Amino acid sequence: MLTPDPHSYARPSNAQVRHLALHLTVDFASRTLAGHATWTLDNHTDATELWLDARHLEIEAALLGGPNGETTMFALGADDPILGQALRVGIRPDTTTVTLRYRTTPGAAALQWLMPEQTAGRQHPFLFTQSQAILARTWIPCQDSPGIRFTYEATIKCPAELLALMSAENPQTRSADGEYQFRMAQPIPAYLMALAVGDVEFTPLSTRTGIYAEPVTLPTATHEFVDLEKMVGAAEELYGPYRWDRYDLLVLPPSFPFGGMENPRLTFVTPTILAGDRSLTSLVAHELAHSWSGNLVTNATWNDFWLNEGFTVYFERRIMEKLYGRPYADMLQVLGHSGLLHTLEELGPESKDTHLHLDLAGRDPDEGLNDIAYEKGDYLLLTLEHLVGREKLDTFIKEYFARHSFQSMDTVSFVAYLRRELLDREPGLEAKLQLDAWINGPGIPAVAPPVSSARFAAVEAARQHWQAGRPAAALDVAGWSSHEWVHFLHGLPQPLSVEQVLELDAAFGFTQSGNAEILAAWFPLTIAAGYAPADEALHQFLTRVGRRKFLTPLYKALLQVPGGRERAQDLYAEARPNYHSVATSTFDALLGRPA
Secondary structure, eight states: OOOOOTTOOOOTTTEEEEEEEEEEEEETTTTEEEEEEEEEEEETTOOSEEEEEESSOEEEEEEESSTTSEEEOEEEOOOBTTTBEEEEEEOOTTOOEEEEEEEOOTTOTTEEEEOGGGSSSSSSOEEEEOOTTTTGGGTSOBOOOTTOEEEEEEEEEOOTTSEEEESSSOOSSOOTTSEEEEEEEEEEEGGGOOEEEESOEEEESSSSEEEEEOTTTHHHHHHHTTTHHHHHHHHHHHHOOOOSSOEEEEEOOTTOSSSEEOOTTEEEEOGGGOOSSSTTTHHHHHHHHTTTBTTTEEESSGGGTHHHHHHHHHHHHHHHHHHHOHHHHHHHHHHHHHHHHHHHHHHOTTOGGGSSSOOOTTSOGGGGOSHIIIIIHHHHHHHHHHHHOHHHHHHHHHHHHHHTTTEEEOHHHHHHHHHHHTGGGSTTHHHHHTHHHHHHSSSOOTTOOOOOOHHHHHHHHHHHHHHTTOOGGGSOOTTOOHHHHHHHHHTSOSSOOHHHHHHHHHHHOGGGOOOHHHHHHHHHHHHHHTOGGGHHHHHHHHHHOOOHHHHHHHHHHHHTSTTHHHHHHHHHHHHGGGSOHHHHHHHHHHHOOOO
């Protein structure tokens, strides 16, 4: 039995999709995809209707069978601003395949169409998709629920000078005619459907890993991710074999709204992690970990999102510890904990949105994509590790992934499994863990162990020395990673004076840093201080980078200073065409949609 999903119109208990044959033509001039989707069905109940999700799709015809099949009835329901429309297709009890001929609309929320000047190479247009959480329905009529899995094959036609890639078996060179064939043999949910089309090339890193990127970006990316195979090996040593054959990365243009997206076989990543010193590659470890937690065992609904992200954050930090040592992983844990405390402060100590198990019915599931799912979920597992020891927890997690591979999991079922396989075997353990307080209560239960970092202790000492009067240029900062610099900046009191900001900038060159994490921590200080020398760099950052994690605090910082709202709105009006809809939905609400 599937868990009811409040964010999908699908009725899989009647008729459920099992396989997709997708044929689409990519048209950059009209900013549309056009073609057909043929679904193979499992009609459990001799149903006479197939229910799908659609949003702003132009459905041209519904057919029983393949693309040349018999025309059948279809109807689109009322348009909900979040869910889109229910798409009902008439079928017969013996129907095994249904085809929808359709085209997307230019404003399809999953699709980001970039003009050449918005790419790194500035020569060719670029298209990429972002289907999570419920945007797959804006480019494919589908049962858009994380609890419903299907295999797929696809034919994509695009301009011959570009390469098409999907979350599937991928080409490594361009075809002469711009037509590409894809196959995904492992069943996936709709939010992991992905497509990218652009001027990209491929460099292998090992027999099963490699990098796709624009030619101008590829050498830098190849250098940055040289440890990719080691990451995959470390993950397998922890929690079992990698089940998706290849693990490749696609470095997208800067407008990508997230750090990464765990599309199977082809993780999409932001170029903002190309720091030059491999110091931001924990993001890749995170996306790789999703190959187990999320892609292999998937949250049944978006109310259960913590089951994806909490496990993934814990797994990510275990990978980084295995590769770079415990002190390095401890820094990541402290940074994550700081982010969690900030989110708890923003949401409020008693907010139900700080529960791990959420109630997002009637709301955009993107509202649940925050540090509660990620960091509170990780903190629960960290607490469990503290109580039972790593060996027992690792055995539990490895078995959990193995038993539930290619299945979905809801919170209630997971809690029952956790009790049966771990907690009930040690009397009193659940009471020590305070499991229900984690799952269904606000904030952080008191049982949570403290987190600390020896490397950050040195950072805090340097910060205190500066605040006590030691010149910035005299501080001992040799060998600091991006994480240490971010921790240093986050701990400074606000607002600093212009003179203090100037001294720090003169000593460490923050404004001219090429490191996006450092810039994102630096700019709030310059905004609060009114430090004009950073204004142009801030302008360039906001209009070039589309990563929502960075942009949100910067726009909020602008809103806190005199004249900042007008400045933020002017910047946003210029930058908005470069942002994905995932980001603009946030900033339209925060700043108002530009005229």
